[in-house]
Amino acid sequence: MTLRREAFLDHVTERGEYGSRQEAERAARVVLALLGAHLVGEVRAQLAARLPEDFALILLNPLQSAEPLSPERFVRATAAWIEGATDQTAAWDVGAVLSTVADAAGDDLIKQILLQLPAGYDLLFGSPQST
Template sequence: MTISREDFLARVVERGEYRGDAEADHAARVVLALLGEHLVGGERAELAESLPETYASLLRDARPTGEALTAERFVEAVVGWIDGATPATAQWDIGAVLSTLADLAPDELIGRVLDQLPDGYDLLFGHPLPA
């Protein structure tokens, strides 16, 4: 069973220490849409299944770019989509959304997703890989 939109947002609000649902919703929409552009194949669809439909469609329906951004460039891209964001606040937003997603998806799936992405995304998902 997929988590409800309200429960997902509540988790993101808590992790991101947002003032309310609107701020968390905006961060989730930006992060998931950008992530969707950098994932391909079954992993993207499987990951989307862990989310409420509102957010699953952003991940699932994004047009793939063909080459994933480095983790640093992913943070920079989020800065460009959130008014007033800095690299530090964007990293906070990304962490709040992706660590929530990582808690909802099976660890094995997160591992396959991380295998598809450049180095550094493990930290964005809150799942640091062994050195």
């Protein structure tokens, strides 16, 4: 089931404790653009189908990444794309967006997504896995 745009942004705003929906939207756009570069094929298409349309398009037309980023570098890349962000605020942004994405995706799809990502991303999605 696709999450409505307002509901998606409400979740991100709440989890990120943002003062405005614009802040939540900016974080969502950057994080999804970076995430999209790491996912391929059916997994990316399935996730896009569960996101609001404009965010799905960002996921499907991602920022290019030469190599998969470690979770730490993913957070740093997020900080680089958000004006005034630090690694700490970017980690907060990533957690707010990816935990919302995880809820929209559901457990089965998240397991498939994590298989395409370097180790440690489970923490960013807010669902730590024991290894």
